[in-house]
Amino acid sequence: MNTAAAARRPDTAGLALHAALPAPEPSVEVEDLRAGYGARTVLDRLDWQLHPGQVVGLLGRNGAGKTTLLETLLGLREPQAGSVRVFGQPVAELADSERARVGYVPQQSDLFEWLTPEQMLAYFRSFYPRWNSAKVEGLMSRWEIERDKPIARLSGGQRQRLSIVRALAHDPDLLVLDEPVASLDPAGRRDFLRELVEQVIERGTTVVFSTHILSDLERVAFNVAFLGGGRIALHAPLDALIESCLRVVGTAAEVEAWCARHGAQVLTRSVLAHGRLQALARGPAGDALASAAGATLSVERVTLEDLFLELTR
Amino acid sequence: MPDLELFTVATGSSEPIYRQLVELVRRRIAAGQLRAGDELPSVRELAQSLVVHPMTISKAYSLLEAEGQLERRRGLSMVVAQQHRGAQHSAERAELLRPTLERAAKETLQLQLSASQALALFKTILRETKDLSP
Numbered sequence: 278m279n280t281a282a283a284a285r286r287p288d289t290a291g292l293a294l295h296a297a298l299p300a301p302e303p304s305v306e307v308e309d310l311r312a313g314y315g316a317r318t319v320l321d322r323l324d325w326q327l328h329p330g331q332v333v334g335l336l337g338r339n340g341a342g343k344t345t346l347l348e349t350l351l352g353l354r355e356p357q358a359g360s361v362r363v364f365g366q367p368v369a370e371l372a373d374s375e376r377a378r379v380g381y382v383p384q385q386s387d388l389f390e391w392l393t394p395e396q397m398l399a400y401f402r403s404f405y406p407r408w409n410s411a412k413v414e415g416l417m418s419r420w421e422i423e424r425d426k427p428i429a430r431l432s433g434g435q436r437q438r439l440s441i442v443r444a445l446a447h448d449p450d451l452l453v454l455d456e457p458v459a460s461l462d463p464a465g466r467r468d469f470l471r472e473l474v475e476q477v478i479e480r481g482t483t484v485v486f487s488t489h490i491l492s493d494l495e496r497v498a499f500n501v502a503f504l505g506g507g508r509i510a511l512h513a514p515l516d517a518l519i520e521s522c523l524r525v526v527g528t529a530a531e532v533e534a535w536c537a538r539h540g541a542q543v544l545t546r547s548v549l550a551h552g553r554l555q556a557l558a559r560g561p562a563g564d565a566l567a568s569a570a571g572a573t574l575s576v577e578r579v580t581l582e583d584l585f586l587e588l589t590r
Numbered sequence: 591m592p593d594l595e596l597f598t599v600a601t602g603s604s605e606p607i608y609r610q611l612v613e614l615v616r617r618r619i620a621a622g623q624l625r626a627g628d629e630l631p632s633v634r635e636l637a638q639s640l641v642v643h644p645m646t647i648s649k650a651y652s653l654l655e656a657e658g659q660l661e662r663r664r665g666l667s668m669v670v671a672q673q674h675r676g677a678q679h680s681a682e683r684a685e686l687l688r689p690t691l692e693r694a695a696k697e698t699l700q701l702q703l704s705a706s707q708a709l710a711l712f713k714t715i716l717r718e719t720k721d722l723s724p
Contacts, residue, residue, distance in 0.1 A: 332643060467641065470641045471638065471641055474637055474638055474641055474642070474643065474644070475638050478643060478644060479634075479644075491601070491602065492601035492602060495601045495602070495607065496601065496607070496640075496641055496642045496643070497641070497642065497643050498643070499643045499645050499646065515606070516606040516607075516608055516609070516646070516649070519604060519605075519606045520606060520609070575700065577604075578604035579604055580602055580603060580604050581601075581602070582602065
């Protein structure tokens, strides 16, 4: 996969979105990050920025390192190299007052299993100056979470909802969600998305969440970041990506010539049978070019699923 | 205000959600279902109803405003622009067929059919459809 060019300028497309605004300090800034387990490197020379108010969907295949990345940017895992800054400060030195501005929904529930939801929330309330009791009460009722049963005896869906309530309770400025809807049914997922749209996005919270449910992501993630080969291969507004990316299929020579002629940047190449080549190309005016194909060359528009398959390799 | 049920979007499409909304409002206006002065749902209302990022809605509204379909009223509500008193002129309505015909054109090329073969077929289908309609 040829994403080196994209990886060197991970936020190129994001610039268009922010061009009109004075560049605010990123909520999260990751530079030259290397992380892994012992000798195994999962993330390598990864650069990434999350800007205030952005809602970013993090996409990657199983084992690509999404959880490692999210844990590292929260300071829960020490990087092997590189730096992570949250609200402008190195994450390892983040003051408690700044840490209280972060909300986190881990993939594995780490909730206090022997406590009841009521007791667990009371315990956490003492750490956060900005605890929003009214919000907690509202969500606990609407999401029908049992308050007086030990957490260990709640269903997977109820535990996940409780984990989301805990992360939203202190109105965080940065919200990190690792597969937040994996054990929710479609109705539960819709409730969660609705809360994101009606409350969290409305407040200008910076949100990053990983998920494999692309339809959810399409609704709420204005920006998407693709994790592949240990790096953020591309981070861009989703609308712009769907409109500017095309799948170009033909003989290798045809594909290369077409991309060169239209000034399209080749993001990925895969070799097909009979010497044919498939390229994911990002054109300056991709949408308009989609009809420009000939008989042996096909140029087609793409969906988010196509982008996922190509850009997370 | 038009019913929120009038607005629908699909995920998993090669058409971004904001673009689907633009096309939908254009067609409703062209057909006269949305008329001059009709107020559209606020960005917030529509975002909540469709469960999509509010910026997606404002992007669609801004585009529709820029092309003169919608006007921004004081208090930021969006209304259908004054010139849209009823169904549009045929030339403008025809332009709305473009995306569908572009798809047909692409498939014509993929099937290696000539322009005259494709056009003859389109004429036949038009005639058949017209005969069938009351």
